[in-house]
Amino acid sequence: MPDTPLSIGVDFGGTSVKFGVLYRSNIIDQAPPISTPDFDGPDALIEAMLRVIGDLRERHPRVEAVGVGVPGFVHFEKGIVHNLTNVPGWVAIPLKKKLSEATGLPVVVENDANCMAYAEWKRGAGRGLQHLVALTLGTGVGGGVVCNGKMVRGAQFGAGEVGQMSIDWQGRRGAYGNLGALEDYVGNNEIGADARQTYLDAGIERHLAECSPAALAKAAMGGDEIALAIWDSVAAKLATAIMNCCWLLNPQAIIIGGGVAKAGDILFNPLTAHLYAQLSAPFKEHLMILPARFGNEAGMVGAAALALEEAGVVLQP
Amino acid sequence: MPDTPLSIGVDFGGTSVKFGVLYRSNIIDQAPPISTPDFDGPDALIEAMLRVIGDLRERHPRVEAVGVGVPGFVHFEKGIVHNLTNVPGWVAIPLKKKLSEATGLPVVVENDANCMAYAEWKRGAGRGLQHLVALTLGTGVGGGVVCNGKMVRGAQFGAGEVGQMSIDWQGRRGAYGNLGALEDYVGNNEIGADARQTYLDAGIERHLAECSPAALAKAAMGGDEIALAIWDSVAAKLATAIMNCCWLLNPQAIIIGGGVAKAGDILFNPLTAHLYAQLSAPFKEHLMILPARFGNEAGMVGAAALALEEAGVVLQP
Numbered sequence: 001m002p003d004t005p006l007s008i009g010v011d012f013g014g015t016s017v018k019f020g021v022l023y024r025s026n027i028i029d030q031a032p033p034i035s036t037p038d039f040d041g042p043d044a045l046i047e048a049m050l051r052v053i054g055d056l057r058e059r060h061p062r063v064e065a066v067g068v069g070v071p072g073f074v075h076f077e078k079g080i081v082h083n084l085t086n087v088p089g090w091v092a093i094p095l096k097k098k099l100s101e102a103t104g105l106p107v108v109v110e111n112d113a114n115c116m117a118y119a120e121w122k123r124g125a126g127r128g129l130q131h132l133v134a135l136t137l138g139t140g141v142g143g144g145v146v147c148n149g150k151m152v153r154g155a156q157f158g159a160g161e162v163g164q165m166s167i168d169w170q171g172r173r174g175a176y177g178n179l180g181a182l183e184d185y186v187g188n189n190e191i192g193a194d195a196r197q198t199y200l201d202a203g204i205e206r207h208l209a210e211c212s213p214a215a216l217a218k219a220a221m222g223g224d225e226i227a228l229a230i231w232d233s234v235a236a237k238l239a240t241a242i243m244n245c246c247w248l249l250n251p252q253a254i255i256i257g258g259g260v261a262k263a264g265d266i267l268f269n270p271l272t273a274h275l276y277a278q279l280s281a282p283f284k285e286h287l288m289i290l291p292a293r294f295g296n297e298a299g300m301v302g303a304a305a306l307a308l309e310e311a312g313v314v315l316q317p
Numbered sequence: 318m319p320d321t322p323l324s325i326g327v328d329f330g331g332t333s334v335k336f337g338v339l340y341r342s343n344i345i346d347q348a349p350p351i352s353t354p355d356f357d358g359p360d361a362l363i364e365a366m367l368r369v370i371g372d373l374r375e376r377h378p379r380v381e382a383v384g385v386g387v388p389g390f391v392h393f394e395k396g397i398v399h400n401l402t403n404v405p406g407w408v409a410i411p412l413k414k415k416l417s418e419a420t421g422l423p424v425v426v427e428n429d430a431n432c433m434a435y436a437e438w439k440r441g442a443g444r445g446l447q448h449l450v451a452l453t454l455g456t457g458v459g460g461g462v463v464c465n466g467k468m469v470r471g472a473q474f475g476a477g478e479v480g481q482m483s484i485d486w487q488g489r490r491g492a493y494g495n496l497g498a499l500e501d502y503v504g505n506n507e508i509g510a511d512a513r514q515t516y517l518d519a520g521i522e523r524h525l526a527e528c529s530p531a532a533l534a535k536a537a538m539g540g541d542e543i544a545l546a547i548w549d550s551v552a553a554k555l556a557t558a559i560m561n562c563c564w565l566l567n568p569q570a571i572i573i574g575g576g577v578a579k580a581g582d583i584l585f586n587p588l589t590a591h592l593y594a595q596l597s598a599p600f601k602e603h604l605m606i607l608p609a610r611f612g613n614e615a616g617m618v619g620a621a622a623l624a625l626e627e628a629g630v631v632l633q634p
Contacts, residue, residue, distance in 0.1 A: 073599060082599070131472050145565060147462075147469045154464075154567025155448050156599040161564040164597075169484040169557035178560065178595040240486035243495065244561055247478040248462060250471025278495040280481075282390060282399070282473040 005313045006060050008053060009304030010068040011112070011297075012036075014086035017045070019052050020297065021060050022304035025123040027297060031056055041089045050102050057103075065106045066099060067307030069115035069299040076157040079109040085140075106311035108303070114160055115302030116294070117144020118151065120255045122305050124293035131251040133242070134292070135162050137260035141183040147249060163187075167240040182241045186234050188213060188260065195230045202226055217263035231263065232270045239274035246275075246283050257292025264291075322630045323377050325370060326621030327385040328429070328614075329353075331403035334362070336369050337614070338377050339621035342440040344614060348373055358406045367419050374420075382423045383416060384624030386432035386616040393474040396426040402457075423628035425620070431477055432619030433611070434461020435468065437572045439622050441610030448568040450559070451609070452479050454577035458500040464566060480504075484557040499558045503551050505530060505576065512547045519543055534580035548580065549587045556591030563592075563600050574609025581608070 004023060011018040016033040031052045039045035057063050072084035079096020100107040110118070117134035121144075126132045130149045136142045141163030145152040152159045163183035164176065171180025184190055195211040204226070209215070219227035242254050261267065268289065276284055294301055321340060328335040333350040348369045356362035374380050389401035396413020417424040427435070434451035438461075443449045447466045453459045458480030462469040469476045480500035481491065488497025501507055512528040521543070526532070536544035559571050578584065585606065593601055611618055 131469075143565075145464075147464050147471075148467050150465050152448075152464045152566060155569040155603060156567055158597075158599045159565060159567040161567075161600075164564040165561045166557045166595075167483065167486040169554055176595065176597040179557070237486055240483045240496070244482045245565060247481040248460075248476060248562060248565065249469060250473055250476040250478075252472040278483075278493065280475075280493040282475045283478075286472060 004062075005064040005308060006062045007065040007067060007304040007308045007311075007313075008056055008063055009115075009300035009302070009307070010049065010053075010066065011115075011299040011303065012068055012070045012084075012087075013112075014071060014084075017049060018300060019049075019056060020300045020304065021056055021063065022301060025301065025305075027300065029056065029059060036087060042093045042095075046095070046098055050099070053099075053103060063105070064313055065108075065304075065307035065311040066103060067108045067110065067115070067303030067305070067310075068095060068099070069110055069112040069303040070095075071112050074109055074111050074157060076108075076110055076114075076153055079107065081109065106307065108307045108310045110303060110306055111142075111157070111160070112299045113142025114144040114151065114153070115300075115306065116142065116257060116292070116298040117146065117160065117255075117302070118306050119294050119298045119302030120257070120292050121146050121151075122309070123301055124298075125255045125290040126253055129252045131249060132253045132255060133162070133245045133249065133251050134255040134257070135242070136258035136292070136298070137186065137238075137256065138258040139188045141187060141258075145245075145249065147251075162241055162245065165241045165244060167237050182237065185237045186260065191216070191230070191234055191260065194233075195227075198230055199226055213260045213263055217266045220263075220266045228266075231266050234260075235267060235270035236274050238267075239271055239278065242271075243275060243278050246279055246287065250283060252286065253288040253290055255290045255292050257294065257298060261291060321379075322381040322625060323379045324382040324384060324621040324625045324628075324630075325373055325380055326432075326617035326619070326624070327366065327370075327383065328432075328616040328620065329385055329387045329401075329404075330429075331388060331401075334366060335617060336366075336373060337617045337621065338373055338380065339618060342618065342622075344617065346373065346376060353404060359410045359412075363410075363412070363415055367416070370416075370420060380422070381630055382425075382621075382624035382628040383420060384425045384427065384432070384620030384622070384627075385412060385416070386427055386429040386620040387412075388429050391426055391428050391474060393425075393427055393431075393470055396424065398426065423624065425624045425627045427620060427623055428459075428474075428477070429616045430459025431461040431468065431470070432617075432623065433459065433574060433609070433615040434463065434477065434572075434619070435623050436611050436615045436619030437574070437609050438463050438468075439626070440618060441615075442572045442607040443570055446569045448566060449570045449572060450479070450562045450566065450568050451572040451574070452559070453575035453609070453615070454503065454555075454573065455575040456505045458504060458575075462562075462566070463568075479558055479562065482558045482561060484554050499554065502554045503577065508533070508547070508551055508577065511550075512544075515547055516543055530577045530580055534583045537580075537583045545583075548583050551577075552584060552587035553591050555584075556588055556595065559588075559606075560592060560595050563596055563604065567600060569603065570605040570607055572607045572609050574611065574615060578608060
């Protein structure tokens with residue numbers, strides 16, 4: 001292997017913390033994940049993280065930086081975790097400082113959806129682009145924005161919350177009191193609950209398990225008219241939020257990843273149709289609607305790539 | 318007057334073309350407007366514009382650049398007008414090239430809402446900010462975006478179309494087939510028509526003229542409950558689109574200008590309330606909701622300021 005710098009990407013989730021060693025876009029090594037809820041507060045978990053990072057560095061002495069993607073709100077410049085969704089106790093934790101002091105390496109801490117967007121922009125479907133919006137569709141809907149060849153983090157590093165954008169000014173009331181938030185319609189669980197109701201309305205009883213995005217995609221591929229209509233409705237709602245990103249930012253590409261995106265053409269075909277029916281020529285003529293390159297590893301890849309860039313080690317594309 | 322460079326700002330509208338000479342943020346001279354529909358096609362109008370520009374330069378030899386704000390779609394870098402709303406014949410017109418060749422000066426051609434946003438950012442309510450969204454509320458709703466200290470123009474220079482952003486995925490069908498476009502609810506005429514209907518529903522017959530934003534603001538200030546409810550509804554719809562800008566971009570400020578914004582507190586108070594009820598802490602804690610500094614002159618000021626900057630003449634703030 002040539003003498004190219006490596007970096008460690010850490011994907012910090014509510015269930016587990018995963019570690020990978022990145023060489024360009026490839027994860028060349030991984031450590032066994034550690035279980036997030038097993039640790040009694042941030043200090044114990046940070047100690048465990050440092051042990052794993054230490055093990056990986058012994059195996060890979062050329063590691064030059066560490067990036068951590070976290071499921072929550074971060075002060076990117078200071079590397080302070082303000083708070084994490086689903087991980088109690090993580091309030092005002094100076095994670096960057098703690099990790100960099102202990103390792104002697106440059107460390108970045110970033111929101112996980114921004115890491116995914118960064119991975120797609122620098123190493124994935126959006127390579128070389130100047131303007132893009134990346135979305136990840138799962139239990140929640142996350143996103144990241146690139147304008148003028150730079151990540152858009154905004155005034156308090158909160159930008160990219162596509163899942164909170166409203167598609168209905170009188171819609172469902174969301175987590176922050178906001179009405180009509182996209183993720184309250186196209187999150188995994190909401191798709192399932194709405195689908196179950198749609199089947200019920202048609203006189204068909206379905207278990208929720210049969211209404212998962214995966215099950216609905218399979219049904220739609222088998223020609224189930226109701227499943228097709230459900231995906232069309234999901235696509236119409238998603239198209240509204242994406243359209244809003246397009247009118248506001250006129251990006252070159254929309255990149256879509258996450259579990260729900262695995263429906264493939266079942267989602268992308270009606271999504272493209274709804275977008276093309278509702279955008280004017282300059283906004284759609286060159287617009288690319290792209291599936292994400294990375295899957296579950298997106299956060300790890302993005303965190304690792306971002307860490308190298310922030311450390312001043314910029315790879316040739 | 319100190320020896321500071323001047324620039325000419327041209328506000329190209331569907332009714333008239335207005336010309337001003339700008340010294341810093343001040344219009345120090347204006348030429349009589351020329352009537353847009355009086356000219357038979359772009360060539361004749363461009364000749365007339367050049368005559369006025371020539372007159373102004375004779376009076377102000379220190380003019381170093383010309384900026385033109387146009388009501389439509391522009392290739393900013395090339396200075397080509399793709400097409401103009403309400404001005405027939407302006408299709409694929411290389412306005413920058415024609416004006417700069419004839420005057421020997423650097424020329425910029427920019428969308429008028431972007432000029433307004435630029436004026437507010439560089440000379441108005443948004444001075445010194447890195448992240449903002451500016452809106453102008455009139456017959457239509459226009460906008461401009463600044464992220465990371467740069468104007469966001471997007472892939473085809475179309476960014477900032479806040480008026481086309483949807484507030485209802487099943488809403489009114491707009492000019493481009495798009496459903497629920499903001500300006501189809503809070504444009505001047507739509508406010509009037511909806512207000513008239515609201516009064517009718519309450520058994521009160523009102524002329525449309527009594528339902529203008531100005532008349533409704535006066536009525537609301539006089540304590541008219543229906544008028545207050547109408548403004549609350551306008552504010553809720555506007556808040557939805559602004560909230561969407563906030564979730565996506567986390568700006569430091571939202572700057573609001575145009576005729577409808579003249580309602581002042583009658584609009585800004587419920588608008589702020591709806592925004593604060595629907596944004597999480599980091600998005601609203603430091604968010605400024607600011608009335609625009611400039612009125613009708615915003616486009617002229619922005620075009621003139623942008624022209625100087627593009628010509629490399631950057632003023633101290």
